[in-house]
Amino acid sequence: MAVPLRDDPGPGAWRREPSTVVRPAPAAPADPVGPFVIVAESQVAEAPLEWEPHAHPMHELVWVRGGTMTVRIGDRLLTVPEGRGLWLPAGVEHAGRLTAGAELSDAFFAPDRTPVAFDGPTAIAMPPLLEALLAHLADERLGAGVRARAEAVVFDVLEPAEQQFALQLPGDPRIDPIAEALLADAGDGRGLDDWALELGLSERTVTRAFRRATGLSFAQWRRVLRVHLALKLLAEGFDVASVSEQLGYAQPSTFIEAFRRVVGATPGSFSFRSSSPHRVSGKPLHLS
The missing domain is CATH 1.10.10.60 (Homeodomain-like)
Structure with a gap:
């Protein structure tokens, strides 16, 4: 089974499969959650996806199933395999690549209402409970009380992973x-x-x-x-x-x-x- 040929992406860039779909920076509203803290969503990549460098006004937590995501932040490469997530503080510029067939999920956190903090981009442990809570919060039909209780538990279980999959260039x-x-x-x-x-x-x-x-x-x-x-x-x-x-x-x-x-x-x-x-x-x- 051969790896597909790569295009030449230029000095200092990562390799790109010819079938890669390059997308502009994804939009993230400045305050999409109203009185609450977290909004979550997911998508499945039919082909390898790549996002151009961008930053968000909110904290972002990304995690994947059935594949991996590679994130480049300045001169660092960070790999997000299944079972782990990556916390990206608000304002941190990053670019991302997702393998074909992977399900990408992310959650945005309002910075002024998030009671946890991490020292820069951080690998996050993604136990089943945390994934289930964030999937639960993706339901826009949730009532205010249910949403607030779920958010509180998210902050209780949000912790750094034991392994930080980072490589300094x-x-x-x-x-x-x-x-x-x-x-x-x-x-x-x-x-x-x-x-x-x-x-x-x-x-x-x-x-x-x-x-x-x-x-x-x-x-x-x-x-x-x-x-x-x-x-x-x-x-x-x-x-x-x-x-x-x-x-x-x-x-x-x-x-x-x-x-x-x-x-x-x-x-x-x-x-x-x-x-x-x-x-x-x-x-x-x-x-x-």
């Missing part, structure tokens, strides 16, 4: 060509010595630049990037062996071990096509 012109090449083709097998020779730098310079810009070594950064892309491919229905090959691993066992070292679970644990949210405990993917 370098933003250093000396090593940005490496990041751009790997974003375009994560299976690129060139090692640190190859890149140093190609860029006319010493291996020590490349290593120090990656550490300074991302907090990770070159090998660690590439491994985390590959896990981000693996989550997307797994959500699209590719099996572990196929994902391993496409990401440049010689053996599936090597990929499985690399995935486990980053996430704390095996790729097979991520069954995004299941009917219930998936939870995995383990160490953070990478806190930027």
Whole structure:
């Protein structure tokens, strides 16, 4: 099963399938909830969707079923797999990509009436109770008392996830060509010595630049990037062996071990096509 060919999206951008539907910034009314705090909605992507960079006047919580969403905020990439959500504070500019067939849900929160706060964009745990409450709040027929009680419970269970699926992009012109090449083709097998020779730098310079810009070594950064892309491919229905090959691993066992070292679970644990949210405990993917 082959991954569709990507268009060339330009320096620093993410890969784009030819069938991707690019949409302008989605509209979000400044105050769509009247006296209440939360409004929720959902949609299903028939094709890969991409939203241009935009910001909302309200806090936004997004989560998906049957796929993944990738969000780019400045020089950070954040992956939202099934069973997790992403909190985007009001005013934070972001762009998003959604895999085909995924159901995207989001909820907007009036900033001046939201009694919880997070330190910037934050991965949110999405237990079944929270999903059910937000789906309940999507019903415009709810009475005032019922809505207010449901909102109160939402704030009781709204908590950060144990894993923050974030990757810091370098933003250093000396090593940005490496990041751009790997974003375009994560299976690129060139090692640190190859890149140093190609860029006319010493291996020590490349290593120090990656550490300074991302907090990770070159090998660690590439491994985390590959896990981000693996989550997307797994959500699209590719099996572990196929994902391993496409990401440049010689053996599936090597990929499985690399995935486990980053996430704390095996790729097979991520069954995004299941009917219930998936939870995995383990160490953070990478806190930027």
